[in-house]
Amino acid sequence: MSVDLSVHLGRLRLKNPIATASGTFGYGLEFAEFVDVGSLGAISVKGLSLRACLGNPPPRICETDAGMLNAIGLQNVGIEEFLSEKLPKLHALGATVLANVWGDTEAEYRAVVERIGDDPRVAAVELNVSCPNVVKGGMVFGNDPAALHALVAAVRPATRLPLVVKLSPNVTDVVTAAKAAVDGGADVLSLINTLVGLSIDVETREPKIGFTTGGLSGPAIRPVALRMVWEVRKALPNVPIFGIGGIETVEHVLEFLIAGANAVQVGTANFRDPGVCGRLVRDLALWCERHGVARVADLSGTLKTRPRPEKAYA
Ligand SMILES: Cc1cc2nc3c(=O)[nH]c(=O)nc-3n(C[C@H](O)[C@H](O)[C@H](O)COP(=O)(O)O)c2cc1C
Numbered sequence: 001m002s003v004d005l006s007v008h009l010g011r012l013r014l015k016n017p018i019a020t021a022s023g024t025f026g027y028g029l030e031f032a033e034f035v036d037v038g039s040l041g042a043i044s045v046k047g048l049s050l051r052a053c054l055g056n057p058p059p060r061i062c063e064t065d066a067g068m069l070n071a072i073g074l075q076n077v078g079i080e081e082f083l084s085e086k087l088p089k090l091h092a093l094g095a096t097v098l099a100n101v102w103g104d105t106e107a108e109y110r111a112v113v114e115r116i117g118d119d120p121r122v123a124a125v126e127l128n129v130s131c132p133n134v135v136k137g138g139m140v141f142g143n144d145p146a147a148l149h150a151l152v153a154a155v156r157p158a159t160r161l162p163l164v165v166k167l168s169p170n171v172t173d174v175v176t177a178a179k180a181a182v183d184g185g186a187d188v189l190s191l192i193n194t195l196v197g198l199s200i201d202v203e204t205r206e207p208k209i210g211f212t213t214g215g216l217s218g219p220a221i222r223p224v225a226l227r228m229v230w231e232v233r234k235a236l237p238n239v240p241i242f243g244i245g246g247i248e249t250v251e252h253v254l255e256f257l258i259a260g261a262n263a264v265q266v267g268t269a270n271f272r273d274p275g276v277c278g279r280l281v282r283d284l285a286l287w288c289e290r291h292g293v294a295r296v297a298d299l300s301g302t303l304k305t306r307p308r309p310e311k312a313y314a
Pocket of ligand 1: 244
């Protein structure tokens with residue numbers, strides 16, 4: 001049986017639903033010896049800004065139980081070097097590129113997206129409004145629905161490419177944020193970014209991360225991410241979703257699809273196994289074949305929930 005792995009996230013068409021998550025796969029090129037980057041659904045590149053950025057001073061990462069904390073601080077080569085040096089090579093490798101973008105101000109976000117414009121080598125722009133590891137920008141936008149709406153609306157006219165908005169889990173109600181992004185002009189939502197965390201070295205009584213707090217990622221966050229994908233799918237049934245958070249195996253991919261995602265992005269798992277995404281594409285095809293699923297897109301949003309019972313007293 002041949003399985004159709006292709007998925008449509010609105011106008012964004014992917015050959016399969018396995019993408020890499022921004023900041024965990026460099027600019028894709030670094031991973032080319034481990035995986036055929038052209039065989040993946042998409043590659044979300046490291047967050048791009050107007051000028052090159054050095055990020056935070058070390059230490060910037062530490063391991064935690066079932067995950068890691070990072071406060072890289074959005075280190076990147078800047079949009080100009082990306083367009084002139086990285087993108088042509090990625091394009092030559094046949095990669096489907098999501099240009100992940102950030103800025104300190106609304107004007108900076110817009111300027112980066114204007115620079116990308118309608119570049120046909122870019123499949124979509126992904127706005128990171130949810131980075132917890134910078135003092136300005138990032139989460140400042142993602143955690144305030146009015147600021148988020150204004151940012152997305154300001155950026156929207158700068159490109160005709162599909163606009164993906166990456167939401168923060170560090171909010172009370174992710175659905176409010178999702179609606180603000182969609183009302184502002186987002187075509188697709190990706191969720192989730194990292195959860196703000198703290199890890200302490202008890203000998204020195206110092207935080208293990210130089211920035212004090214860091215973003216928690218990896219298997220530890222998967223149930224939270226799944227819950228948020230499910231909530232957003234219920235509230236906005238027609239808005240395509242990238243599910244992100246702690247994905248390592250094909251079962252995890254399936255969990256996100258069933259919860260309501262149309263595709264997934266894999267992050268921290270790339271550090272442990274740089275070839276993991278290629279394996280997930282193959283494993284997904286095999287799983288579908290074994291289970292008689294002809295189109296992977298049909299799995300999306302098929303969660304069977306039970307009615308929640310009334311409270312029972314003895
Ligand atoms: C080291 C590191 C760097 C990251 N950098 C970015 C970034 O530049 N832009 C962004 O939108 N998300 C960034 N993220 C968040 C990931 O893309 C992803 O949303 C998060 O790690 C959850 O997925 P995971 O549990 O599979 O890692 C970063 C995550 C890590 C671990």
